[in-house]
Amino acid sequence: MAQPGQTLRFRDRHGAWAEAAVTGCHDDPSQPAPPLRSCLLTLTYADGTRHEVRHVGMSDEEPGIGYGELDNEILAGLRLSRLCGPGPYPPQVSRLIGYEADGERPFLLLEPCRGKPVGSILGRILPSEKFLFQTSLLTGLRWISAAGIAHRAISPETVYWDSVNAQITGFAEAALAGTPRTVAGAPPWWAPEQRPGNVSGMVSSEDDVWAAGRLIFYVTTGHEPDRADLTGEDPDLARLLAGIFGPPAGRPPVRELLSRINVADPVPRGLSPDxxxxxxxxxxxxxxxxxxxxxxxxxxxxxxxxxxxxxxxxxxxxxxxxxxx
Structure with missing residues (x-):
């Protein structure tokens, strides 16, 4: 991992080369899933500007392991940046700052995660905040869907909450929509079509809809996801999650879920073809x-x-x- 006194040279999210000195290094409480590791760096640019970032790279204990996960994170970040264009970046998804993909130890730089993982604060989300959580989680999922990718690992560990917005992080298992499905995610949050022995069809945003529905149910009710059939106890929740836990082809798209809670589509345009x-x-x-x-x-x-x-x-x-x- 990077150390104070080191100079990092990397491409920014627009593809231009940038350079900054590492003037501080701290432990990162929001560690990504193995084999990736991260730390918090303070970068100082030539003009004196300072910026704190998450430096994500491969584990020192497992050299050579984690190239694919880094590539997934980089590509997801680039596609989201391209989709957002010069407009405001959505706070509901993690933001790519830069990356270096060709050196001996490739890495990426992300903005620090906001808030804490949902799994660590369950029970401390106020009833008045639960609608905000649903809205912001589905908003983040809509941006991901519009970027042509699926996260494939939505869970209480990859979704953070800061009392205002849910933030989707951890794109190490992301995949392009339309590519063949593979095993991804972790129990009990992975969609049925992502589980060993049951993988079939092509990746789609509806894979994430299943996991997001489970997480919404979990945060709203406090019950484990295997009790998702109890949505009838909450008519509003039942209406929002209707059809989510069926086969992929029959699941509602993210835009429909947003319309069920009277939220306008946050994405002004699709990703332009090139x-x-x-x-x-x-x-x-x-x-x-x-x-x-x-x-x-x-x-x-x-x-x-x-x-x-x-x-x-x-x-x-x-x-x-x-x-x-």
């Missing part, structure tokens, strides 16, 4: 399959909408960004 990036991605996949046939995997169908296309990072040319199990 023909050059589409051609680059197709060429990259062809070259990778020729050089490393074992990485080809099943054929990836054409995305149903522009948001499902991805721009490969430099590190993808070596590894591919989907996590392999």
């Amino acid at each position: 023909a050059a990036l589409e051609r680059g991605r197709a060429g990259f996949l062809t070259l990778r399959a020729a050089k490393h046939p074992e990485t080809a995997g099943p054929a990836v169908p054409e995305p149903a909408e522009p948001a499902a296309a991805a721009e490969p990072t430099t590190s993808q040319r070596r590894r591919g960004w989907r996590r392999r199990r």
